[in-house]
Amino acid sequence: MKKYFKISHPLRLCYYIAGWVMVILGIIGVVLPIMPTMPFLLIASWCFTRSSPRFHQWLNNHRIFGPPLKQWEERRAISPFVKIFAVISMTGGGLSFFVMVHPPLWIFLLVAVILLLIAVYIVTRPSS
Numbered sequence: 001m002k003k004y005f006k007i008s009h010p011l012r013l014c015y016y017i018a019g020w021v022m023v024i025l026g027i028i029g030v031v032l033p034i035m036p037t038m039p040f041l042l043i044a045s046w047c048f049t050r051s052s053p054r055f056h057q058w059l060n061n062h063r064i065f066g067p068p069l070k071q072w073e074e075r076r077a078i079s080p081f082v083k084i085f086a087v088i089s090m091t092g093g094g095l096s097f098f099v100m101v102h103p104p105l106w107i108f109l110l111v112a113v114i115l116l117l118i119a120v121y122i123v124t125r126p127s128s
Contacts, residue, residue: 012051019047019055026065034093038082041065042072077128086122090115 007015022044029037041059048056060066060073071077078086094115098108 007050015047015051016055019044019051022047023059034089034096036086036089037065038068038072038086041069045069045073071128075126075128077126078122079128083122083125083127087119090119 022040025035026037026040026044029035029040045056045059048059060069062069068079068082071079094112097103097111103111
């Protein structure tokens with residue numbers, strides 16, 4: 001059973017609004033290859049745990065987003081498909097950034113190192 005928090009109303013409202021902002025950003029991330037989805041939905045789940053058990057349940061029982069969220073919350077695990085999709089998306093997003101923006105080399109290298117570190121983190125998580 002998930003633990004829900006007793007929080008003052010103004011703070012609960014802030015978590016609630018932040019949760020919905022994260023859901024919207026996560027949905028945008030489904031469409032845009034350079035923007036992630038799951039980190040935003042993980043933050044939304046965390047916010048809803050503190051603000052709205054109803055929407056936390058809704059998010060965790062969602063047909064598409066629910067299973068990866070549950071796997072992460074219960075076992076800190078990521079499915080192999082999500083790992084592969086995330087790494088491919090980050091690679092595509094990084095290359096798109098380089099081709100479309102033409103940043104200075106040091107900025108491109110900085111972005112590449114950050115994406116590489118994130119990819120290593122994702123790949124080294126347990127598989128579900």
